[in-house]
Amino acid sequence: MATADEWKAKGNAALQAGKTTEAIEAYSKAIDLDGANHVYFSNRSAAYLKKGDAVNALEDANSCIGLNPDFSKGYSRKGAALHSLKRYNDSIAAYEEGLAKFPGDKAIQSGLDSVKREKNGPPRGMGGGGGGANPMSSIFGPQLIATMATDPKLRGYLNDEAFMTKLKAVQTDPNKLPEMLGDPRMMEVFQAALGAQGIDVRTGMDDDDGSDGSSPASPPKAAAEKKKETEPEPMEVEEEEDLSDLSPEERKKKEDAKAAVAAKKKGNALFMDKKFDEALAAYDEAIELDPTNMTYLANKAAVYFNTKKYDECIEACAAAVEVGKENRAPFEERAKALTRAAKAYQKKKDLDNAIKMCQEAQLESYDKATERLLKTMQLEKKKIDTLAYQDDEKAEEAKQRGNAHFRNKEWPKAIQEYEEAVKRAPSNAAIRNNLAAALCKIMDFNGAKTQIEKAIELDPNYVKAWARKGDLEVMVKEHHKALDSYKKGLEIDPDNAACKEGLKKATYAINMANTNLTEDEKKARAERAMSDPAIQAILQDPVINQVLKDFSENPNAAQDAMRDPVVRSKIEKLVAAGVLQVG
Numbered sequence: 300m301a302t303a304d305e306w307k308a309k310g311n312a313a314l315q316a317g318k319t320t321e322a323i324e325a326y327s328k329a330i331d332l333d334g335a336n337h338v339y340f341s342n343r344s345a346a347y348l349k350k351g352d353a354v355n356a357l358e359d360a361n362s363c364i365g366l367n368p369d370f371s372k373g374y375s376r377k378g379a380a381l382h383s384l385k386r387y388n389d390s391i392a393a394y395e396e397g398l399a400k401f402p403g404d405k406a407i408q409s410g411l412d413s414v415k416r417e418k419n420g421p422p423r424g425m426g427g428g429g430g431g432a433n434p435m436s437s438i439f440g441p442q443l444i445a446t447m448a449t450d451p452k453l454r455g456y457l458n459d460e461a462f463m464t465k466l467k468a469v470q471t472d473p474n475k476l477p478e479m480l481g482d483p484r485m486m487e488v489f490q491a492a493l494g495a496q497g498i499d500v501r502t503g504m505d506d507d508d509g510s511d512g513s514s515p516a517s518p519p520k521a522a523a524e525k526k527k528e529t530e531p532e533p534m535e536v537e538e539e540e541d542l543s544d545l546s547p548e549e550r551k552k553k554e555d556a557k558a559a560v561a562a563k564k565k566g567n568a569l570f571m572d573k574k575f576d577e578a579l580a581a582y583d584e585a586i587e588l589d590p591t592n593m594t595y596l597a598n599k600a601a602v603y604f605n606t607k608k609y610d611e612c613i614e615a616c617a618a619a620v621e622v623g624k625e626n627r628a629p630f631e632e633r634a635k636a637l638t639r640a641a642k643a644y645q646k647k648k649d650l651d652n653a654i655k656m657c658q659e660a661q662l663e664s665y666d667k668a669t670e671r672l673l674k675t676m677q678l679e680k681k682k683i684d685t686l687a688y689q690d691d692e693k694a695e696e697a698k699q700r701g702n703a704h705f706r707n708k709e710w711p712k713a714i715q716e717y718e719e720a721v722k723r724a725p726s727n728a729a730i731r732n733n734l735a736a737a738l739c740k741i742m743d744f745n746g747a748k749t750q751i752e753k754a755i756e757l758d759p760n761y762v763k764a765w766a767r768k769g770d771l772e773v774m775v776k777e778h779h780k781a782l783d784s785y786k787k788g789l790e791i792d793p794d795n796a797a798c799k800e801g802l803k804k805a806t807y808a809i810n811m812a813n814t815n816l817t818e819d820e821k822k823a824r825a826e827r828a829m830s831d832p833a834i835q836a837i838l839q840d841p842v843i844n845q846v847l848k849d850f851s852e853n854p855n856a857a858q859d860a861m862r863d864p865v866v867r868s869k870i871e872k873l874v875a876a877g878v879l880q881v882g
Contacts, residue, residue: 365668
């Protein structure tokens with residue numbers, strides 16, 4: 300059976316050859332074997348996107364980031380998928396989130412530049428030679444002044460004579476807008492104007508692991524370069540929010556919240572520079588200023604996780620969730636904190652609590668990546684628990700108790716003890732052989748067959764298991780199979796009494812069946828045997844078909860063919876199964 304990495308390699312080869320469907324299937328099989336590996340989701344996202352399925356590409360990109368937020372390609376995949384879906388603002392946010400974590404990453408920067416160029420390309424009708432009405436005219440119409448007057452941040456611009464001159468120039472000729480967008484104040488007014496038209500251009504980013512919470516849309520690169528050529532860059536003016544209508548307490552609360560955001564941004568930058576102690580201090584400052592925002596505690600937890608201080612990480616996550624519940628934070632944010640706590644517990648090898656945290660996270664807000672993490676940990680715990688339970692001495696004790704019950708014909712109790720022994724020593728063929736014998740006593744032939752086949756798989760040279768298998772096949776009237784089982788046992792030990800006796804009984808049963816069964820019973824027996832894949836394979840053998848034909852048309856040729864031990868064995872199996880009638 301191929302491993303997950305082998306399936307990944309097959310997917311890579313298929314993707315390079317342009318076989319996207321084959322690549323997706325290979326990556327999917329790798330994910331089925333190891334659903335916690337973020338690289339497999341990243342590769343499948345690339346395959347989906349190449350195929351033109353951006354929706355599934357986005358889903359896999361989100362899964363990749365959920366499994367490993369510190370993998371740069373996850374953000375490239377997400378940005379590319381959103382770009383393909385024409386969700387430009389979301390794509391920009393994804394790329395910028397990636398750059399916040401991985402400054403200077405060429406792939407992320409290239410993707411960001413590409414989506415910005417497409418998004419900020421001149422609308423139809425703008426620019427020279429276009430002809431027709433400019434759609435910007437309605438946006439910069441007379442109602443714009445009213446929009447600015449009602450916005451606390453923009454109303455101050457109405458008193459700036461230089462800015463108003465620029466704005467009037469754009470109102471007069473909207474084609475001049477690209478030249479003016481180098482002024483950040485003009486971009487803010489442009490965004491407000493679009494907002495008044497019902498178009499939301501203000502985008503946000505996921506605030507986690509030290510990434511910033513929001514990012515304004517960027518002006519077109521070409522316009523910015525042109526602005527630099529024509530005049531000096533204007534100095535940014537940060538307008539203060541109008542707090543005059545607030546009470547002193549409300550004003551202080553607003554100011555503290557704003558200062559807390561600034562402290563968080565400072566912490567984020569320090570986190571990216573791996574100055575973890577200083578980042579913690581900045582987040583503590585933010586918490587002191589605004590203790591109602593769980594994000595700052597969650598960011599502290601991210602620092603602790605990256606510095607392998609898992610106990611502190613768990614404590615910070617718990618505090619973040621508590622603050623989030625008290626202040627009605629989004630369910631998604633609370634779920635993220637619980638998932639990080641689960642990963643910290645996983646690092647500590649405490650899978651019980653890790654699973655508990657994942658389950659609580661799913662109750663807060665269901666997430667596919669968290670569900671995969673949960674299933675992976677549950678499988679890991681099951682393996683660990685199974686290995687921890689194994690004990691050869693206790694297995695032998697359970698086996699002896701089972702033997703005592705078997706001798707006393709207490710079949711259910713014997714089965715219970717043998718099953719306990721199997722759990723304690725799952726690789727012990729003799730215990731499984733005993734369990735098969737007990738299951739036969741209560742007519743559970745399917746269960747007995749499973750155990751005896753496993754015993755033979757564990758030890759192919761265990762003669763008692765071959766004898767037991769033959770006995771079982773005689774019980775269910777599969778005499779042709781019983782002959783094979785006894786013969787295999789005798790190949791290992793030619794003097795084995797059980798196999799010798801079983802072979803005689805099976806042969807006698809076959810002869811008696813051919814003599815005493817009615818025609819209807821023989822027909823039913825043959826039909827049952829025909830469902831056996833081994834019998835079907837014999838009947839499809841052209842050599843055997845010719846021999847069967849020769850029995851009626853050329854008996855001498857048939858007798859010559861029967862001297863071949865392989866042919867003879869197959870014919871005898873057909874007779875034993877009742878498919879071929881003799882006499």
